[in-house]
Amino acid sequence: MGQKNIKRRDFLKKTGTAAVVASTGVLAAPNVIAGPRKHRWLMSTTWPPNSPLFQSGVDRFAKRVKELTAGQLTIKVFAAGELIPAFEAFEAASKGSVVQAGAGASYYWAGKSAAAQWFSAVPFGLNAQGMNSWIYAGGGLKLWEETYAPFNLIPRPYGNTGLQMGGWFNKEINSMADFKGLKMRIPGLGGKVIQKVGGTPVLLPGGEIFTALERGVIDATEFVGPLHDMRMGLHNAAKYYYTPGWHEPGTVLEVFFNKTAYEKLPKRLQAALDTAAVESNLWMLAEFDAQNGDALRTLINEHKVKIRHFSTSTLDELRSVALEVREEEASKNKQAQKVHQAFNKFQDKVGVWSAVSEHPYHQLIAKKVKL
Ligand code: CA
Numbered sequence: 001m002g003q004k005n006i007k008r009r010d011f012l013k014k015t016g017t018a019a020v021v022a023s024t025g026v027l028a029a030p031n032v033i034a035g036p037r038k039h040r041w042l043m044s045t046t047w048p049p050n051s052p053l054f055q056s057g058v059d060r061f062a063k064r065v066k067e068l069t070a071g072q073l074t075i076k077v078f079a080a081g082e083l084i085p086a087f088e089a090f091e092a093a094s095k096g097s098v099v100q101a102g103a104g105a106s107y108y109w110a111g112k113s114a115a116a117q118w119f120s121a122v123p124f125g126l127n128a129q130g131m132n133s134w135i136y137a138g139g140g141l142k143l144w145e146e147t148y149a150p151f152n153l154i155p156r157p158y159g160n161t162g163l164q165m166g167g168w169f170n171k172e173i174n175s176m177a178d179f180k181g182l183k184m185r186i187p188g189l190g191g192k193v194i195q196k197v198g199g200t201p202v203l204l205p206g207g208e209i210f211t212a213l214e215r216g217v218i219d220a221t222e223f224v225g226p227l228h229d230m231r232m233g234l235h236n237a238a239k240y241y242y243t244p245g246w247h248e249p250g251t252v253l254e255v256f257f258n259k260t261a262y263e264k265l266p267k268r269l270q271a272a273l274d275t276a277a278v279e280s281n282l283w284m285l286a287e288f289d290a291q292n293g294d295a296l297r298t299l300i301n302e303h304k305v306k307i308r309h310f311s312t313s314t315l316d317e318l319r320s321v322a323l324e325v326r327e328e329e330a331s332k333n334k335q336a337q338k339v340h341q342a343f344n345k346f347q348d349k350v351g352v353w354s355a356v357s358e359h360p361y362h363q364l365i366a367k368k369v370k371l
Pocket residue numbers: 164222223224248
């Protein structure tokens with residue numbers, strides 16, 4: 001850069017563009033006065049407004065992107081229904097004409113791609129630690145990118161709920177027969193398990209669950225865990241709170257970007273999006289673990305919620321059915337088959353290690369815990 005240009009740039013910094021326009025009456029050449037090009041994205045989520053960690057996590061993600069790019073990339077976030085209905089976020093970001101990004105959980109898009117389901121929650125699959133391991137260190141992210149590429153989308157995990165609860169019921173679940181005729185809100189592969197054991201799975205976004213349960217449109221529901229379920233007031237609409245969440249052992253939450261919009265960004269801004277997502281993923285799981293215990297105690301001690309455990313035989317039977325469902329869903333197309341096989345292989349690998357490390361340790365610690 002010549003001496004003249006440096007001087008001119010210093011001058012512009014001191015006086016500002018407005019002054020230059022005022023004094024010269026014209027805008028100077030953009031390569032001289034314009035700073036780095038600013039990018040403004042819109043993003044629509046599947047979460048209700050004010051949903052803790054889910055929606056606030058997306059807001060936090062957008063804030064971090066702005067900070068990391070010094071304002072060069074800003075993302076205006078809309079909750080479900082504010083701009084686009086919850087379950088249209090994927091399609092909208094895929095088209096990229098109204099929004100450039102979205103957030104949700106990949107099992108919401110099973111109708112678009114059967115393979116998508118493996119990247120959020122697999123019944124009797126990996127927990128949060130395992131999902132992160134598969135995605136970041138086991139080839140999972142590459143498979144996820146492949147799965148979303150036909151939709152012109154790029155996925156990134158931005159959070160994990162940890163192990164969820166098994167759901168809210170108005171009757172006890174003592175055997176598999178108790179699932180028969182049960183209309184339950186439960187998404188993803190878990191919903192298909194409920195269908196196979198004689199129930200009716202219903203897919204409802206978070207914002208519609210309480211009303212549906214209270215009015216008897218559904219008999220039972222799962223949502224997340226103590227923190228979210230209590231906020232939603234589910235303890236006012238059902239008696240029994242079951243554990244464990246066999247259907248969602250470590251649910252990954254996603255942000256997705258329109259691929260064309262992402263690829264138009266300078267590499268540095270792409271890196272900021274990726275980095276903010278990784279940071280958010282770590283932050284969210286930490287928050288879930290930090291807050292769920294207090295919420296659980298409040299549910300038990302103040303709201304007198306009855307915690308019930310699915311029996312070992314019920315869980316064993318659910319697991320057999322879940323493994324069948326995983327096979328059946330995988331047989332829907334080549335990509336689902338590929339993802340399913342990779343997932344199984346990875347689950348087997350980390351399972352061997354956790355069976356001799358995490359598992360015996362947690363069994364011992366759990367015996368010492370007082371609710
Ligand atoms: Ca759930």
